[in-house]
Amino acid sequence: MASNKKLLVLPGDGIGPEVMHEVLRVVDWMDRRRHVSFDVEEGLVGGAAIEAEGHPCPDRTVEAAARADAVLFGSVGGPRWDKLPFDRRPEIGILRLRKELGLFANLRPAQVWAPLAESSSLKPDLVRGLDLMIVRESTGGIYFGEPRGIEILPDGTRRGFDTESYTEEEITRVARVAFELARKRTNRLTSVEKANVMQSGRFWREVVTEVGKREFADVELSHMYADNCAMQLASRPKQFDVILASNLFGDVLSDLAAAVTGSLGMLPSATLGAADSSGRRHALYEPIHGSAPDIAGKGIANPCAQILSFAMLLRWSFGMEEEAAMVETAVERVLAGGLRTTDIMVPGAARVGTTVMGEAVIRELDKIAA
Missing domain, CATH: 3.40.718.10 (Isopropylmalate Dehydrogenase)
Known part of the structure; x- marks a missing residue:
């Protein structure tokens, strides 16, 4: 080497x-x-x-x-x-x-290592053999969006605010990474957002769908709301293979997945x-x-x-x-x-x-x- x-x-x-x-x-x-x-x-x-x-x-x-x-x-x-x-x-x-x-x-x-199945917060049968990958977008979304801050309103009360914002290119490039990973594993990708209540979530779903149809027709793509994904990770985690999520949702879901595996330390x-x-x-x-x-x-x-x-x-x-x-x-x-x-x-x-x-x-x- x-x-x-x-x-x-x-x-x-x-x-x-x-x-x-x-x-x-x-x-x-x-x-x-x-x-x-x-x-x-x-x-x-x-x-x-x-x-x-x-x-x-x-x-x-x-x-x-x-x-x-x-x-x-x-x-x-x-x-x-x-x-x-x-x-x-x-x-x-x-x-x-x-x-x-x-x-x-x-x-x-x-990933749940075979010797650690008993360490999970879930029943061993639910997690034994678990091996999933979360792809989290990490330079956009609400952690970087503008405007953001804490301001005093005209009535003297305060307001804190952050902006969830994604460009088409930001979504496309991370989606490609997730699709390529899925192609190397079991050809299944779950894209996560809140398209039911967030415009940025609707846009995320649209762009990921377009990338899949245009470049990765062989990969099975499904969509899931972030709150449902959290519930599913805590009840039937082995249904997932590759999960694609925004900065915020990827952060939360990956920590939940860590608890399922038994320890953040692994x-x-x-x-x-x-x-x-x-x-x-x-x-x-x-x-x-x-x-x-x-x-x-x-x-x-x-x-x-x-x-x-x-x-x-x-x-x-x-x-x-x-x-x-x-x-x-x-x-x-x-x-x-x-x-x-x-x-x-x-x-x-x-x-x-x-x-x-x-x-x-x-x-x-x-x-x-x-």
């Missing part, structure tokens, strides 16, 4: 640095055992960047992300920054990176930009869990979502399917062996911390590579 793949690592806040440390051990293992070298640069984002440079996503971080072949992101935020102005909060860091790099397609797999994600003429695209990989400040520094956080985010990075940014599968298999074997962090603990399992879980993944990688 070619060496010197440029990787920007942004550990962030809370448990971010702890779980990222375990991923860097996997990166080092790849160098030693698979002869795949990464040029790793570390940067600041979120609260850590605020403390050091006064901004949640400094220009130098954006510039480093633009140079990198891929970005591995931790998590940001915490109560110490809750009272900052909206445009200086840690979470603005990830929003700026998505916008500046054009990262419009957020891929959030929701779910990775990838956020992709458009491919250039050479096929290269900006991409950022992160676990969908937050910074979990309540357990930060205790050494008990689950590093698996961050490790699995690295597996997605190997597959999507570098085409390293074999290595990605090795990492995923190693994680599954660790779980099958009965090791559990607190978030996925079940009776009879062995409770371990962040470092031991990371060490166990490395041991399994050694066995796989032997």
Whole structure:
């Protein structure tokens, strides 16, 4: 394999640095055992960047992300920054990176690992074998729409407002990603919106339907209202394969899917930009869990979502399917062996911390590579 793949690592806040440390051990293992070298640069984002440079996503971080072949992101935020102005909060860091790099397609797999079927909030029979993908539009919609703000009305009362807005091109490009993913899986796509009460939802449905008819006639397309989709995820999740949703609905539904799988600590994600003429695209990989400040520094956080985010990075940014599968298999074997962090603990399992879980993944990688 070619060496010197440029990787920007942004550990962030809370448990971010702890779980990222375990991923860097996997990166080092790849160098030693698979002869795949990464040029790793570390940067600041979120609260850590605020403390050091006064901004949640400094220009130098954006510039480093633009140079990198891929970005591995931790998590940001915490109560110490809750009272900052909206445009200086840690979470603005990830929003700026998505916008500046054009990262419009957020891929959030929701997979129930066989050893974790009992950890789901649903009955094991409802989730055993679950493997779905949520494609969330991530640079448009209500998180970025204008106008937005809080204003004082003529009668002296206050009003808060945000704007849900999508262009045809914004919907088309993320729909194509979802259709292409569906084509690689079971050829089924469910597009989610609120076309019954929102004009933007009606428009979303129209555009997705047009893209399907024009470019993906072989893919079975269905439409579902977002509230019904939430109910269906919580009652019959295995009916879905690929779900396409706007920024807001994708955010909510992917967290619900995470609860169905058993733990936020197990779910990775990838956020992709458009491919250039050479096929290269900006991409950022992160676990969908937050910074979990309540357990930060205790050494008990689950590093698996961050490790699995690295597996997605190997597959999507570098085409390293074999290595990605090795990492995923190693994680599954660790779980099958009965090791559990607190978030996925079940009776009879062995409770371990962040470092031991990371060490166990490395041991399994050694066995796989032997």
